[in-house]
Amino acid sequence: MDKTIDLNLTFPDTKARWENFLINQGIKDFSSREVDVLDHTVGLIDEDGHLVGTGSIAGKVLKYIAVSNDNSVHGARFNQIVSALQEYLFSQKIYHSFVFTKAKYSSSFAHLGFNELAHTDTAAFLESGTPSIQDFLAKIPRIENQNQKEVAAIVMNANPFTLGHQKLVQLASSENDLVYVFVVATDASLFKTSERIDLVKKGTAKFKNVVVVSGGDYLVSRSTFPAYFLKSPDELITTQTEIDALIFKNIIAPELTIKKRYLGTEPFSRTTNFYNQSLQKILSPSIAVKIVHRFRDNEKIITATSVRQLIKNSDLKDISTLVPPTTMNFINENYQILQERIKKGMNIDGN
Structure with a gap:
C-alpha cells in the first residue's frame, strides 16, 4: 500500500527526486516564482520505495499535483494526494482551498468536492470549502x-x-x-x-x-x-x-x-x-x-x-x-x- 510522507524540498536530494518525478509526468517549470512560495509538499511512496505521487500547498492553493497510475487503481493515488493536502490545510486551520489546473483535470477535482468557478480551453479554477465565492x-x-x-x-x-x-x-x-x-x-x-x-x-x-x-x-x-x-x-x-x-x-x-x-x-x-x-x-x-x-x-x-x-x-x-x-x-x-x-x-x- 502506498504511504504518504512529507517531502522537505530544502534537502537537495529530495528536491532532485521530486523534480525528476514531475518532469516524467510532464511538469518542467521549477522557477523560483513557482517553487519559493511552497509551504508544504507531500509524496506517495509505493511498496518498493518509489515516489509515485506528489502535491504541494502554497498559501491555500494546491500545486504540483501529479501521480503515476502504474500498478494502481485509476484515481486512487490522486485522491490520496489531494486528501493529504487538505488534511494539512485543516491542521493549519485553513478550511478554504483553491486549485488552478489543466482544464482536462477539472472533473477529477470536482469528484472530490471542488466547485469549478471558471475554465478556459487551457485551464480551470476551482475552490473547496468555506467561505465560498457566494459567501x-x-x-x-x-x-x-x-x-x-x-x-x-x-x-x-x-x-x-x-x-x-x-x-x-x-x-x-x-x-x-x-x-x-x-x-x-x-x-x-x-x-x-x-x-x-x-x-x-x-x-x-x-x-x-x-x-x-x-x-x-x-x-x-x-x-x-x-x-x-x-x-x-x-x-x-x-x-x-x-x-x-x-x-x-x-x-x-x-x-x-x-x-x-x-x-x-x-x-x-x-x-x-x-x-x-x-x-x-x-x-x-x-x-x-x-x-x-x-x-x-x-x-x-x-x-x-x-x-x-x-x-x-x-x-x-x-x-x-x-x-x-x-x-x-x-x-x-x-x-x-x-x-x-x-x-x-x-x-x-x-x-
Whole structure:
C-alpha cells in the first residue's frame, strides 16, 4: 500500500527526486516564482520505495499535483494526494482551498468536492470549502433597488493610490449610481493589501456612491496565478486574463448587477494593454467596458510605478503632485518602513 510522507524540498536530494518525478509526468517549470512560495509538499511512496505521487500547498492553493497510475487503481493515488493536502490545510486551520489546473483535470477535482468557478480551453479554477465565492459576495454592501440602477466596477492594485486612480473613480462616480472599487488582495506589493485598501477608502471618501471592497480570492493577481503547467509567459497572461474575466462576468457581475467596468490604460506596459484588450473582448457585450486614458500632471502621465520609484530615490517632494493628500500623509509617516521593504528586496516594478 502506498504511504504518504512529507517531502522537505530544502534537502537537495529530495528536491532532485521530486523534480525528476514531475518532469516524467510532464511538469518542467521549477522557477523560483513557482517553487519559493511552497509551504508544504507531500509524496506517495509505493511498496518498493518509489515516489509515485506528489502535491504541494502554497498559501491555500494546491500545486504540483501529479501521480503515476502504474500498478494502481485509476484515481486512487490522486485522491490520496489531494486528501493529504487538505488534511494539512485543516491542521493549519485553513478550511478554504483553491486549485488552478489543466482544464482536462477539472472533473477529477470536482469528484472530490471542488466547485469549478471558471475554465478556459487551457485551464480551470476551482475552490473547496468555506467561505465560498457566494459567501464573499454576500458580504458586499448593496443599495436599494440595485438591479434598477447603473452599477459599475473598477479593479485596481493601487500600489499606492494616486491622483490618476482618484480621477478614474471620480469619472465612474459621475456616470453611475453605484461604483464598486475592488482592490486586488495580494501582499506582493510595496504597499500591503490592508494599506492599499485603506488608502483607496480614504482617497475616495468624498464620492458617496463608491464602495471599496477587497478583491478577496476571486480577482486573481498575476503574482499568485500558478503557471507551472502552462507553456509560456504569454500563455500565463492569456489564461489568467480569461479566468479573471470569466469569474467577473459569470459570477460577480450578475450577483451585484454590474453593467460596466472601467479600465485605465498603461502606456508603458504591454501586459496591461493586452489584459485590457482581452477583458474588453470577453466581457462585451454583456458588460460594457470603458477604457480611460491615463491622467496627466503637466503632460507627465501619473502612474503608481513612478511614485514607487520616487520613494526609492527619496524624492518625496515630487510625489505630492501625483497622489492625494491621504496617500502623501501615509508615505511621509511610513517612509522608513517603505524604504526597509525596498532594501529587503521588495519589487517596485510592474503596475
